[in-house]
Amino acid sequence: MQIKPFAALRPAPEKAASVAAVPYDVVDTAEARALATDNPDSFLHVSRPEIDLPDSVDIHDDAVYAQGVKAFRDLQSRGVLLREADERLYVYRQIMGDHSQTGVVACCHIDDYACDIIRKHEKTRKDKEDDRTRHCLELNANSGPVFLTYRDTPVLDALVAATQQTTPLYDFTAPDGVRHTVWRVEEDAAPWVEAFAGVPLAYVADGHHRAAAAFRAGQQRRAANPAHTGREEYNWFLAVLFPGTQLRILPYNRCVADLNGLAPEAFLAQVSKIFTTAPADGADPTGPREVRMYLAGRWYALTWDGVVADDPVSRLDVSVLQDRLLAPVLGIDDPRTSMRISFVGGIRGAAELIRRVDGGRDAVAFSMCPVTVAQMMDVADAGKIMPPKSTWFEPKLRSGLLVHTLD
Numbered sequence: 173m174q175i176k177p178f179a180a181l182r183p184a185p186e187k188a189a190s191v192a193a194v195p196y197d198v199v200d201t202a203e204a205r206a207l208a209t210d211n212p213d214s215f216l217h218v219s220r221p222e223i224d225l226p227d228s229v230d231i232h233d234d235a236v237y238a239q240g241v242k243a244f245r246d247l248q249s250r251g252v253l254l255r256e257a258d259e260r261l262y263v264y265r266q267i268m269g270d271h272s273q274t275g276v277v278a279c280c281h282i283d284d285y286a287c288d289i290i291r292k293h294e295k296t297r298k299d300k301e302d303d304r305t306r307h308c309l310e311l312n313a314n315s316g317p318v319f320l321t322y323r324d325t326p327v328l329d330a331l332v333a334a335t336q337q338t339t340p341l342y343d344f345t346a347p348d349g350v351r352h353t354v355w356r357v358e359e360d361a362a363p364w365v366e367a368f369a370g371v372p373l374a375y376v377a378d379g380h381h382r383a384a385a386a387f388r389a390g391q392q393r394r395a396a397n398p399a400h401t402g403r404e405e406y407n408w409f410l411a412v413l414f415p416g417t418q419l420r421i422l423p424y425n426r427c428v429a430d431l432n433g434l435a436p437e438a439f440l441a442q443v444s445k446i447f448t449t450a451p452a453d454g455a456d457p458t459g460p461r462e463v464r465m466y467l468a469g470r471w472y473a474l475t476w477d478g479v480v481a482d483d484p485v486s487r488l489d490v491s492v493l494q495d496r497l498l499a500p501v502l503g504i505d506d507p508r509t510s511m512r513i514s515f516v517g518g519i520r521g522a523a524e525l526i527r528r529v530d531g532g533r534d535a536v537a538f539s540m541c542p543v544t545v546a547q548m549m550d551v552a553d554a555g556k557i558m559p560p561k562s563t564w565f566e567p568k569l570r571s572g573l574l575v576h577t578l579d
Contacts, residue, residue: 173289173322175278175368176408177259177361181313181575182341183213187252189344191215192352192570195316197300197381201231213252215572217243219307219315232303237310244311253575261361262574263335264412267351268567273418274332276364277317277354277574279408280374282390285383290320291373291552294380295508295560304385305392312578314386314410316571319378321545324415327367342573350567354574374413375552377545378565383409393578410576412569416545422518422564423542425525426493427534429512432503436468439501439536446496447474455522457541463493464539466522466529484550489541490559502536508560515561518542 183191193215199207205223208214217224221240222231229235247253262277284290308314335355342354357364376383386409393406431439443449443465452473455464461479465472476496479487486495498504504513514534516524525537543562551558 173284173368173371173374174281175261175276175365175413176281177261177357178279178405178408178410178576179259180256180262181248181253181577182256182573183252184254185342187213188342188352188354188573189346191247191252191572192344192346193219193572195379195568195571196220198568201227213247215247215315218247218311219571237306240307241310244313244315253572259361261357261364262341263332263355263357264569264573265336265351265353266567266569267353268349271420271567273414273420273567274336275412275414275418276328276332276368277410277412278364278368279405279576280318280320280411280413282387282407282409284374285387285409288555289373290383291375291549292380292383293376293548293552293556293558293563295557296380296384300381301384301388304381305388308385308389308578309392314382314576314578316379316382316410317569317574318376318383318386318409318411319565319569320374320411320413321377321416321419321549322371322374322413323549324417325367325371327370328364329415331364331367346570352570352573368413373553375416375549377414377419377548377563378568386410389578404579405576406578408576410574416549419545420566421542421545421548422566423540424490424561424564425516425518425540426490426498426507426538426561427514427516427525427528428498428502428504428536428538429514429534431535432501434501436535440467440472442501443472443474443497446501447476449474455525455539457489457539460489460541461492462541463489466525466537466539467535469530483556484547484554485556485558488543488547488551488559488562490543490562493538493540494559517564519564519566 190213196219204216204220208216222236265274340353340355345351390406394400452471463474504510528534
């Protein structure tokens with residue numbers, strides 16, 4: 173695959189902690205506004221610019237994109253974001269509790285995305301693609317990185333380890349307790365470019381809409397440039413590339429609002445015909461081929477024999493639950509569009525599932541075993557799509573620490 177260094181826009185060192193922001197798509201407008209209140213340096217003013225406009229303004233209004241450009245220029249004019257003098261690569265480490273992951277910050281080529289050298293495992297929504305594509309073009313920048321992974325490569329591990337022995341550019345702990353450390357690669361980028369040229373495939377772990385938007389923005393810039401050569405910055409997009417063994421995927425749990433007309437006892441009887449069902453002590457499955465169900469104040473373990481299928485999607489626990497129970501018994505035929513199902517990231521824990529069911533918001537909750545990185549890669553390699561809301565990666569990449577501009 174192709175990578176290249178880039179001349180980043182990045183915060184002055186003393187501003188890094190105040191600029192760094194959660195990804196635009198993990199908070200709603202109210203949450204983003206609360207996080208950015210009293211912090212004019214927060215990159216949320218750029219990535220979620222509606223927070224600085226009245227609630228009456230639609231999030232896709234022209235004024236929202238104009239506000240994002242204004243906020244982006246403001247950060248630069250005030251010296252909060254500075255231009256790197258040279259094109260550089262960076263190493264980015266995140267520590268969350270006892271988990272650590274370290275990736276390479278670089279630009280990847282949109283042709284690798286188009287040719288499936290960078291592989292995907294999720295569908296994207298056109299409205300979200302449209303929004304981020306316009307945001308990218310209006311800013312003339314990739315404001316947030318795409319989270320990529322690849323199969324471990326020893327030569328890259330060695331390069332990353334050597335860079336970590338140098339003095340970091342940034343090293344701070346965010347309010348959520350995640351520590352973020354960034355090093356600039358001072359030596360020539362050629363060994364890194366050569367090492368990644370030996371990586372046959374990369375995978376979008378998180379940020380499918382950002383990746384699709386970067387590709388579309390690049391395509392539009394190409395079409396508008398009669399002197400296009402293929403070397404322009406708009407041919408590249410911002411990414412952080414992590415070795416697969418370092419990543420942690422949390423479960424993406426399911427809650428259903430009602431039992432499709434069944435009483436709890438009748439529903440449990442239906443479940444027992446489909447899965448081996450037994451009372452359980454807690455919410456966490458012991459491993460694959462097990463789902464924990466919370467119903468009427470009790471946890472149950474639902475287990476089944478291994479699924480014999482060539483299709484890597486059909487073997488996933490989320491697929492088995494969907495195909496055997498959610499669709500035929502609860503009537504959730506399309507979890508992408510059904511208003512009766514909700515998805516709860518594993519970061520919220522079992523307490524959120526219990527709260528929703530005990531509080532009457534939902535009738536039943538399912539606690540899933542997390543998908544593995546290997547399963548995700550197998551699905552992408554087969555050209556398949558994961559069921560919706562199958563993976564929840566933690567920790568999340570921060571936006572604003574390193575920004576790639578399109579020219």
